[in-house]
Amino acid sequence: VRRIRLLRSTSFRLAALYAGLFGASVLVLIAMIYWIASDALRQQLTAAVDGEVATLTEYYRADGPDRAAEAIRRRLASGLRSTTVYLLQDARGMKLGGNLPATKPVIGWVELPARAGDDDEADAAERDGHRLLAHGVALPDGGFLLVGEDAFHLVETQEAILRAFGWGFGGTILLAVIGGALLSVGFLRRIDAINRTARAIIDGKLGDRVPVRGTNDELDQLALNFNEMLDRMQALMESLRQVSSDIAHDLRSPLSRLRQRLEGTRARARTVEDYAAAVDRAIAETDAILSTFAALLRIAQIEAGTRRTTFSAVDLTDVFQRVADAYTAVAEDRGQMLKATIARGLMVRGDRELLVQMLANLIENAIRHTPAGTIIALDLEATPDGIVGSVSDNGPGIPADARAKVFQRFYRLEASRTAPGNGLGLALVAAVADLHRIRIELGDNQPGLRVALHFSTGSDA
């Protein structure tokens, strides 16, 4: 199985493709060398043969057959031309000279088998099976001259080129295959790690992550992105699970209460007015349940982070001003005072609707959990560290040990258990702040609570 996978792997196929291409280019190169070298050698051979033919023909014509035969004999005797063969015949076919047997005249270029055992044994054995490249010409009086040259240099060169090609080609393919295999094994091992992780997650081990080498190459980046994607999905699933359990736990009690009331009404109500009052109360309770439900879903949606894609420039000054305008009268009616100090022209990137709601929730929180006579301050200013908004009051405040918990869903301080509200206001604030990368700081206003919003200066928030 392993071998088959190796052969199928992408990197191996790539390596094979490169080996093929490289092999083909080696082939073309060698073919050209073969052709050029053969041609050059052949030309050299034919030129040598033609030179001899011309010289001997000239002897023959000028000085007669005997002179030509004498020249051939001397050439053979000198040993300088051990690879050359000669044949001189008269018009009747009688051999006048040379080291070839008399033959039927053949005019033009011919290839002859090399003869064995004519001169010296070793040489002949070496040339065995080689061919002679010979040129036959008719002489003026009907005679025939044949000069040939052993072509074994040519053949040997050609063989050498072919041998070199064989080694080169084989070596190239071998190296490519080995390299490709090594590369594939390395790649496959890392792909395997990713696959194993995916498998483990499919099988329910959601915490598994792909090992990262730290080399920051493409596979590492893939692993990092893969892991980040998994983290994100796990966070989303966690949030979904949280919503489900919140709904299960916290909507059950108001629903049970509603049911008890309805049962009580059925048992005790006597008049139409009784029923009307009970129905009105039931509608009000249902509305409260629906609003809790909507708030939970909204928080979950915000936590999912998809709204970040629709962020745009938001006039923060305007957001603060609007919220201040909306609540100044509300605070006054409760005997409180809302003082707004808002710097002009401050902008952030974000979701206007959510920022309005976040700020409104913070102010409502201050209004609802402080007594009459409280002064609530809404501030927005640009500091050297970025834009800071804050909602402060001089009410009872929150004990330091409870500060981290107030942003949890349904968390309510003992003191405010009896006040109306679903315990989700600050959880939504936390979700919106997180979405906008706003750092929330809960501080002691001595006395009272100060909630500071440190807006991110980063370009992405």
Added chain:
Amino acid sequence: MGQNGNRKRAMKILLIEDDAEMAAYLANGLREHGHVVDPVANGRDGLFLAAGERYDLMIVDRMLPDLDGLGIVKTVRGAGVKTPVLFLTTMGGIDDRVEGLEAGGDDYLVKPFAFAELLARVNALARRPPLNAVETVLRVANLEMDLLKRTATRAGQRVDLQPQEFKLLEYLMRHAGRVVTRTMLLENVWEFHFDPQTNVVETHISRLRSKIDRGFDTELIHTVRGSGYCLRAPD
């Protein structure tokens, strides 16, 4: 709702809603208020009717079995039909509203909703006689609002309004004779797309009342129990 229902003209409404129970509930309710309702259960029929008939209003469910409600409205708008559209959705989605309005919807209502809320929005969307393009003064009985000077008078006496109160009164006057719900006011006057835990609307309505109704024989701002508010001239 009977208080102001008698004066409105009947509207011809196309209702595209696949949930049969919901469709029957809405159609019956709207008919009780004198409107003519054509209910269809799927997008294809809806598109056919919307393109072929003349309606005063379309109520479109976002989630339909075949064609998406968004797609229908986009198609209808693409064909040049300008009938006002009210989207209904079970998705409490905060992005959905923006999507719906961008597709050519005029208003957006999240299920579950009170019927009074739907009715108020239907009436608010009803095609009005076109406002005079250069209208700068709104008038209801002896209440006048100058939109350019940003001033209001009741029976010739100047009424001093805070900016929020001015916006609130302007919205009420533009919808004079119709019921506007608390949610409609929150969305349009304060741009609050959530349900506040304090009585923002009640507080401002009460202040506005004390400024324009106190000391006069006839009240202009009426509370419609279970629905919202209505600014109207005395009968």
